[in-house]
Structure formats: C-alpha cells, structure tokens
Amino acid sequence: MTSGDANFIFLTCKRESTPLLKDEMALRFPETRFSYSRPSFLTYKLPGGASGKSAESLFDRAGKLIFPSSVSLSLGKISAPAPDDMPQRFAEFMKGDFPEKFLPFAETFPAPSRVHFWIPSDPAPTAETAAQAARLSEFLPEHIPAPFPFLPPREGELCLDCAAVSPTEWHVGIHPAAGYHGRFAGGYVPLVIPTDGTSRAWMKFEEGLRWSAFPIGRGSRCADIGASPGGGSQALLARGAEVLGVDPAEMAPVVLKNPDFTHLRGKIGQLKRKLFRKTRWLIGDMNVAPNYTLDVFEELTSAPDLEIRGLLFTLKLFQTELAKNIPEFIDRVRSWGFNQVKVRQLTFNRQEVMLAALKHPFRPKHSR
Numbered sequence: 001m002t003s004g005d006a007n008f009i010f011l012t013c014k015r016e017s018t019p020l021l022k023d024e025m026a027l028r029f030p031e032t033r034f035s036y037s038r039p040s041f042l043t044y045k046l047p048g049g050a051s052g053k054s055a056e057s058l059f060d061r062a063g064k065l066i067f068p069s070s071v072s073l074s075l076g077k078i079s080a081p082a083p084d085d086m087p088q089r090f091a092e093f094m095k096g097d098f099p100e101k102f103l104p105f106a107e108t109f110p111a112p113s114r115v116h117f118w119i120p121s122d123p124a125p126t127a128e129t130a131a132q133a134a135r136l137s138e139f140l141p142e143h144i145p146a147p148f149p150f151l152p153p154r155e156g157e158l159c160l161d162c163a164a165v166s167p168t169e170w171h172v173g174i175h176p177a178a179g180y181h182g183r184f185a186g187g188y189v190p191l192v193i194p195t196d197g198t199s200r201a202w203m204k205f206e207e208g209l210r211w212s213a214f215p216i217g218r219g220s221r222c223a224d225i226g227a228s229p230g231g232g233s234q235a236l237l238a239r240g241a242e243v244l245g246v247d248p249a250e251m252a253p254v255v256l257k258n259p260d261f262t263h264l265r266g267k268i269g270q271l272k273r274k275l276f277r278k279t280r281w282l283i284g285d286m287n288v289a290p291n292y293t294l295d296v297f298e299e300l301t302s303a304p305d306l307e308i309r310g311l312l313f314t315l316k317l318f319q320t321e322l323a324k325n326i327p328e329f330i331d332r333v334r335s336w337g338f339n340q341v342k343v344r345q346l347t348f349n350r351q352e353v354m355l356a357a358l359k360h361p362f363r364p365k366h367s368r
C-alpha cells in the first residue's frame with residue numbers, strides 16, 4: 001500500500017528540536033502547510049505542483065535552515081502491517097509508483113543512485129541500517145554496487161531517502177547530495193571520537209570544521225575561547241594549527257603537552273588583547289548566554305590591532321525561545337564585517353547551534 005503526493009516535503013531533526021523546526025518552517029517557508037509530525041519528523045505540503053526547477057530552489061533555500069538534519073522531497077509513504085513486509089512493499093513501490101512520482105523531476109535530477117535509510121529519532125548509522133540500505137539499493141534505477149552504502153555520495157548525485165518513522169511506516173523521498181551534511185543518511189555525520197579525545201566537544205568542532213571548510217591547516221593561528229578540557233583544541237591541533245586555549249579551568253594533560261598549544265589561563269575578559277595579535281581564527285564554546293558570547297567575539301573582532309578571518313562558535317540555547325533570536329545574531333555577526341555567516345544545529349550539538357563566519361576575501365586591516 002502506498003500513498004502520498006510528490007508535492008510534500010519531509011524534514012528530520014533532533015527530537016528536542018522538533019518544535020524549533022516547526023517555528024523555523026513557519027518563519028522561513030510560510031507558503032508551505034504543516035501536515036504531520038512525529039518526534040524528529042515533520043511533513044509539509046508545498047503550494048502548487050512540484051517540478052524539477054521548483055525542487056531545485058526548494059533545496060537551495062532549505063539548505064540554509066538551522067534545525068533540520070535532512071530535507072527530502074516526498075515521493076510517498078510505504079506502510080505494512082508487519083516490519084517483515086516492508087522490503088517487499090518497497091520493491092512494489094519502486095516498480096509501480098516510483099517511475100510516475102519521479103517523472104516531474106527527471107529532467108532536473110539524475111536517477112537516484114544511493115539509498116539513505118535511517119531512523120529519524122535515532123539516526124546514528126548501525127550495521128542494521130547500512131544492511132537495509134544495501135538491500136533496498138537493489139531496486140534503484142541506477143544501482144551502484146557495494147561497498148557504496150559506506151561511502152558518501154558525490155556532490156550532485158541523487159539520494160533516495162527512506163526515513164523509517166516506525167518499523168512499519170517508511171517515508172520515501174529524494175534529495176541531491178549537496179552541502180556537507182547532504183552526503184550522509186539523515187544528515188548524521190558518523191564521527192568517532194579518537195582514543196586520546198578529551199571531550200565530546202571534539203566531535204562538534206571536528207564536524208564544525210568540516211562543515212565550515214575553513215582552510216585551517218599547518219601553522220594556522222587559532223584561539224579557542226572556553227577551551228577546557230580541550231576537545232575543540234585537539235581538532236585544531238590535529239590539523240597542524242597553533243592554538244591559544246583560553247579558559248580559567250584546567251586543560252587535559254594530553255592537550256597541554258602538545259608543543260603547538262598554549263594555555264592562557266583565565267577568563268577572556270581578563271586577558272590582554274595583544275596576546276591575540278597573530279590570531280586569525282577564533283573558535284569558542286563558552287557555557288554562557290548567546291549575548292555574552294557575541295559580546296566577547298564582537299570585542300575581539302573589532303579590536304584595532306587584531307585581524308580575525310573566521311569564527312566558529314557555539315550559541316547555547318539555554319531557553320528554547322532564544323532560537324527566535326538567531327536571525328538577529330546572524331545580522332550582528334555580519335555587521336562586524338563577516339560576509340559569509342551560517343548557523344546550523346550539527347549532529348553533535350545538543351542544546352545549542354554552531355555559527356561559522358568568514359571574511360571572504362580576507363583583507364587584513366594593516367595591509368589595506
């Protein structure tokens with residue numbers, strides 16, 4: 001049994017962000033109509049008929065949203081009385097409904113060549129979800145042989161999304177593999193903390209650095225504000241960066257013994273600005289309210305003798321209402337001269353979002 005219409009989208013997100021995503025959709029996609037939700041899963045009806053061109057612009061706009069982990073254009077829902085019947089229903093869907101549902105998009109997108117199968121409320125890939133994706137991929141029009149389920153698709157490839165809202169309710173859709181997160185099933189970046197990793201914060205900064213694609217490498221001068229115990233600094237050090245770690249709390253010994261790391265022990269407000277004269281990149285993770293974080297970064301980026309090229313920091317959403325202020329926070333960072341600013345709730349952010357800001361091209365004040 002299949003049902004559904006091509007002019008729906010479905011979005012997945014962190015369970016606790018479901019109401020935040022609903023608010024964001026009302027603000028950013030007022031033309032869509034909320035249709036149905038489960039924790040971590042929302043569907044919306046699009047106005048008018050779906051076409052390849054409108055889908056392209058939809059994905060473009062949706063790529064700028066903060067709270068979705070994934071956005072898919074719906075091709076339909078598959079349900080069955082028992083979980084064991086689902087692969088058979090999927091096979092029927094691909095033979096029966098799929099060619100017709102895909103037709104309006106066939107001129108714009110290539111045929112799907114990957115299956116992304118995930119459970120929206122628990123999206124970390126498992127051996128079981130990877131095996132399911134491999135089984136379902138047998139039914140793709142353009143099948144790519146194993147070991148594809150374990151390799152992210154290339155930019156521009158089309159993914160067939162299969163969001164298992166429950167063992168007997170799968171939503172099938174498509175999305176082009178664009179942007180960093182679009183390459184992973186459900187937008188979940190499968191990072192594993194290194195054996196010497198000092199904190200979970202390693203994962204969010206490793207993910208943030210990959211997502212921002214900042215050219216931080218050997219010799220890059222960075223400062224990490226709110227650095228203790230040191231996961232974020234480790235992600236920078238592993239790239240060969242030189243790191244000033246600012247925090248009144250202690251750093252992990254493994255970080256302290258790295259010759260490229262210097263601990264500036266204290267609160268950022270107590271330190272002299274000239275210590276950061278060579279710093280080009282600021283990352284930050286202070287457990288303070290967003291306005292305080294922004295005050296700190298504004299002060300540092302506007303100091304006359306500092307030359308900051310990029311920022312990567314968390315904004316803590318201690319109260320969910322703070323999410324409504326994110327557009328204002330983005331405007332504030334732009335007003336400091338950062339012309340590329342983006343915010344996303346990353347796989348490894350909890351009650352917070354990550355902001356990445358860049359001056360591009362970068363023209364140091366003293367060379368103007």
Ligand SMILES: C[S@@+](CC[C@H](N)C(=O)[O-])C[C@H]1O[C@@H](n2cnc3c(N)ncnc32)[C@H](O)[C@@H]1O
Nearest residue numbers: 199201226228229230231232267268285286287
């Ligand atoms: C979530 S922890 C940081 C985790 C760290 N980024 C990591 O990767 O392991 C927050 C840190 O912010 C620090 N902090 C809070 N206010 C600060 C300030 N004004 N200046 C510097 N550090 C601050 C706290 O001492 C605390 O260690």
